Every structure is written in C-alpha cells, then in structure tokens.
Amino acid sequence: xxxxxxxxxxxxxxxxxxxxxxxxxxxxxxxxxxxxxxxxxxxxxxxxxxxxxxxxxxxxxxxxxxxxxxxxxxxxxxxxxxxxxxxxxxxxxxxxxxxxxxxxxxxxxxxxxxxxxxxxxxxxxxxxxxxxxxxxxxxxxxxxxxxxxxxxxxxxxxxxxxxxxxxxxxxxxxxxxxxxxxxxx
Ligand SMILES: [Fe+2]
Ligand SMILES: [Fe+2]
Numbered sequence: 001x002x003x004x005x006x007x008x009x010x011x012x013x014x015x016x017x018x019x020x021x022x023x024x025x026x027x028x029x030x031x032x033x034x035x036x037x038x039x040x041x042x043x044x045x046x047x048x049x050x051x052x053x054x055x056x057x058x059x060x061x062x063x064x065x066x067x068x069x070x071x072x073x074x075x076x077x078x079x080x081x082x083x084x085x086x087x088x089x090x091x092x093x094x095x096x097x098x099x100x101x102x103x104x105x106x107x108x109x110x111x112x113x114x115x116x117x118x119x120x121x122x123x124x125x126x127x128x129x130x131x132x133x134x135x136x137x138x139x140x141x142x143x144x145x146x147x148x149x150x151x152x153x154x155x156x157x158x159x160x161x162x163x164x165x166x167x168x169x170x171x172x173x174x175x176x177x178x179x180x181x182x183x184x185x
Contacts, residue, residue: 019068019147020134022155026060027123034116046103050112054095054166057119059158061088063151065172071147076136080125084133085173087122091115092169099166 017025030053037049065088069081094115101108126133137144158167 016145017148017152018144019151020137020144022148022151023060023064023068023134024127026056027127030056030060030119031123034112034119037112037116043103046109046112050098050103050108051166053112053115054099055159055162057091057095058167058169059155059162061092061169062158062167063154064088067147067151067154071142072133072137072140075140075142076133080131080133080136084122084125087118087125089171089174091118091122092171093174094118095166095169099168 033049033053033056037046037053040046040049065085069084072081094111097111098108098115101111103109124132129135161167
C-alpha cells in the first residue's frame with residue numbers, strides 16, 4: 001500500500017477549546033463518572049470512582065473560581081455568579097464528606113447521589129439557554145479562546161499536582177467552613 005504523503009500540519013495541532021467548550025466537556029465527563037458509580041457494585045470500584053469524581057469536581061470548580069467567574073464579573077448578571085459560588089460551596093461540603101469517608105460507610109451512596117443531583121442543578125444553571133451563565137458569557141465580548149487556553153494550562157497543572165489524591169475543597173462563601181478562604185469574589 002503506498003504511503004500517504006506527509007502532511008504539512010504541525011506535529012502538535014493542539015485542538016483549540018474555548019472556555020465554554022472546555023467546561024462543558026468537564027461536565028459531560030463527570031456525569032459519566034456519576035453514572036458509572038450508580039452501576040458499580042464493588043467497594044473498590046466505588047472508591048476509585050468517588051476519588052475521580054471528587055478530583056474532577058474540585059479542579060473544575062477551581063478553574064471556574066480562579067479564572068472563569070472572575071472574568072465574567074461585571075459582564076453578566078451578578079446574581080448568576082453569586083449563586084454559582086454558593087452552589088459550588090454546597091457541593092464542596094459533600095465532596096469533603098466523600099473524601100473523608102469510604103463506600104462502606106453508612107450514607108456514602110446517598111451522599112454521592114445527592115452530590116450528583118446538586119451538580120446536575122448547577123450544570124443546568126450554567127448551561128441553560130438564554131439565561132444560563134454560558135449563554136450570558138457568549139453575549140459578552142470576552143475572548144473565550146484566550147480564557148480557554150489559560151484554563152487548560154491551569155487544569156493540567158492541577159491534575160499533575162493532585163494525581164494521587166483529591167484536593168481538599170476550600171469554601172469561598174461559607175462563614176462556617178473551617179477552610180473558609182477569607183477572600184470574597
Ligand atoms: Fe461548571
Ligand atoms: Fe460551576
């Protein structure tokens with residue numbers, strides 16, 4: 001069979017993902033992990049999936065809170081952003097529970113389920129048409145490609161840093177959290 005001519009495209013084409021495409025891909029990935037957890041039977045499988053879910057979610061909320069949400073401040077509805085931070089913190093409480101416990105604990109499966117419902121609601125708020133956060137962001141003139149690049153780089157850094165254990169989530173808005181960051185968006 002004849003060899004095809006070498007292509008002129010660069011060796012590393014690095015598919016460009018804008019900020020919103022990146023975040024949506026994360027949402028789909030975590031939804032799949034939650035589905036796998038539902039059908040997992042062994043404690044070892046559940047443990048490994050819960051660890052992946054927590055790692056994905058904490059890193060996702062970090063890149064949103066460090067880069068994406070601050071970029072949107074002043075550009076979209078303030079309530080949309082404020083509610084998103086508070087929803088993140090609600091999820092962080094449950095994530096911290098999951099990190100501290102294990103699938104053989106009472107209520108563990110219930111906590112995973114409730115977390116998945118909280119995330120489903122939050123993702124809907126981000127992705128819904130017209131009034132959703134992402135739809136509002138698309139109507140601004142922010143450079144979503146540049147933001148996406150920044151977020152991919154930060155995500156890679158965090159994934160490398162936390163490849164062995166999920167990061168401890170830090171609440172941004174909860175006064176009662178021992179991890180309260182003392183910074184406000
Ligand atoms: Fe998100
Ligand atoms: Fe979010």
